[in-house]
Amino acid sequence: MERKIRVIVAKPGLDGHDRGAKVIARALRDAGMEVIYTGLRQTPEQIVQAALQEDADVVALSILSGAHNHLFPRVVELLKEKGAEDILVFGGGVIPEDDIPFLKSKGIAEVFGPGTPTQTTVDFIKTHLKRS
């Protein structure tokens, strides 16, 4: 049997808008991936535990509240603490261009802004998976 790509789609922070996250979840599903949707208002700790328990290959974070500079790096940091740096982490949402270099320096593999074609995200995952 082929190995399935497992993706956690999570919304850290306090904004209550998950349309984008759901669209991404659908697109990844249609690309044959297994998407674990963890829902709104997740702490980095909850997201990381979900990623570990679910044996995820990818963590996709969506945020619109502006707290990305704090919450995104925290997820990467916690994964590293748990010895799970082989999980690919990327983000999306409303994130100013100027913040992207900082996020990338903190281990966020990519940041997708509004209007990114879903196929771009699918391709990104397929080419950047860190786990065999």
Added chain:
Amino acid sequence: MYEDLARRCLDGEVRAVARFVSLLEDGDRRAYNAMSAFASTMGKAQILGITGPPGSGKSTLTDKLIGYFRGQEKKVAVIAVDPSSPFSGGAILGDRLRMQGHAVDPGVYIRSLASRGQLGGLSKATAFAVRVLEAAGYDIVIIETVGVGQSEIDIVKVADTVVLVSVPGLGDDIQVIKAGIMEIGDIFVVNKADRDGADRVVREIRAMLETQAALKRGKSPSAGPDTLALRSAELLHHGQTGAAPSSQIEQIEAEELPPVMKTVAETGEGVPELGARILSRFEGDRLSGALESRRLSSIKAQLKDIAAWQLLDLFADSGGDGRLDSLAEAVHSRSMDIYGAAKKLTATLVKGEQA
């Protein structure tokens, strides 16, 4: 690597458990072989099945039950199954969403599985994943099935105790007496019991259970179907079994019937009672020996499934498609009938002959 991974599972290491379950899902045969390491822990956990239609509140109920069992000092693992797309093979696994409050509790492990083409409400790997979780030291393993319709009853082959969740508003009492899903509940729950019609569903299920018990006790000849229907009707009108006027059927002791309980999972109402009932049911089955005989029949049912899957694997391994092509041609050109061709195909596989 596999033996090491199995050892780490026995130590309760979360990442190892997660990895092992994935290997089972992907059909890795070396992982299946390594499962012999779990022989000594087999049967240690209580395996609880939660099943019912989509949207009946299984995940929310599971979330609340986790809380109850944690309060009883039990370590809890959850396997939540959701359907895979028959088109893309992908899935959205959304049961975990309702249980994320327990994500950071080290005494709780939650794992979402996609059904991956299985139609019985579980995935192929589910029964095996249970063995891994019990090896990792979880006292209770809750399996939440996909949202089921009328006939997805694989859960009965895996669970020690099945909780069947119903909700008001799904149909009349004929739905309740249909064959299939309504036959497998050990404990019946009417969730969303704050909605209109909940008491009616409780009465319908209770009437169904009483009828079933009467039939099982061989009372049907003297009672006759009309009397049974009458009795059901009485129950529908009066609700309480005790309040109904005496009929030809003798009183059936309430305790031998599966309980029908009301819950409002959203608020947690009725959950402690349900949790206590689940634990006492398990304990009772263990003492009476019912648990072991049930587990034996589970093993029988699973053995049959696994043998069938192995046959299909053998088919794939032996370049079965080529053989299939030639047999299909033969059927298509009417030189062989399809039943005979299928028999030939199976015979070839079992002998391990190449096409």
